[in-house]
Amino acid sequence: MNIASPLLAVDNLVVEIQSMPALRGFTMHVAKGAMVSLVGRNGAGKTTLMRSIMGHLTPARGSVRFEDTDLSSRPRHARAALGIGYMPEDRCLVPQLTVEENIMLPLWVAGHLDRKARLDFVYEVIGELTEMRQRKALLLSGGQQKLVALGRALAIGTKCLLLDEPFEGIAPALSERLSEVLASLKGKDLTLLMSQSDLNHSRGLIDMEFTIERGANPIPTSQ
Numbered sequence: 001m002n003i004a005s006p007l008l009a010v011d012n013l014v015v016e017i018q019s020m021p022a023l024r025g026f027t028m029h030v031a032k033g034a035m036v037s038l039v040g041r042n043g044a045g046k047t048t049l050m051r052s053i054m055g056h057l058t059p060a061r062g063s064v065r066f067e068d069t070d071l072s073s074r075p076r077h078a079r080a081a082l083g084i085g086y087m088p089e090d091r092c093l094v095p096q097l098t099v100e101e102n103i104m105l106p107l108w109v110a111g112h113l114d115r116k117a118r119l120d121f122v123y124e125v126i127g128e129l130t131e132m133r134q135r136k137a138l139l140l141s142g143g144q145q146k147l148v149a150l151g152r153a154l155a156i157g158t159k160c161l162l163l164d165e166p167f168e169g170i171a172p173a174l175s176e177r178l179s180e181v182l183a184s185l186k187g188k189d190l191t192l193l194m195s196q197s198d199l200n201h202s203r204g205l206i207d208m209e210f211t212i213e214r215g216a217n218p219i220p221t222s223q
Helices: 046-053 076-081 099-110 115-125 128-132 142-156 172-184
Strands: 008-017 020-030 035-039 061-066 084-087 160-164 191-196 208-211
Touching: 008 046, 020 046, 020 061, 046 061, 046 160, 046 191, 076 084, 076 099, 084 142, 099 115, 099 128, 099 142, 115 128, 115 142, 128 142, 142 160, 142 172
Parallel strands: 035 191, 035 208, 084 160, 160 191
Antiparallel strands: 008 020, 008 061
């Protein structure tokens, strides 16, 4: 039987931050087109994993492969060019830039995509961003900034989205809206990996769940 290779393969990943272990041999395989949740408590290693995939942290051991490409050989900017969009937990918008300028930032760097087509796609998926396009990011609420950060990830993430705690710290109405946006991406041949402390906001969206505990896969308990 021919089993398709995973789009994203993390194998035995070990990451240390200031000589302290943050990931302890974590392994996770994500299939193309799947919506996957990475669940763990605060400090479990979720953000460390996301940052390691995107090249902000360098693993001590293990591997991260995307479409069978070893990401260790790719600089940070080249990982986005592979079709990976990243939404950090703290949004990382440029306050003095407009909503549209923030969305366009990765497209200006990538250069290989049709910028207008990608921007139109973002506005189609998250319609309210059209009305905010000329507003400065610093004038937005935290929830609105989350939508802009998601739009920026969508602009460059033609194959895969990494969303770090997308529901953290936003009002219930915006949480519901964010769930609607993510649900609309199902069936668009887009892979989604989303970290969360629980599944309360996305249980109906998720195809597969991975748990992370103290930087590692949990040890199965015997029945």
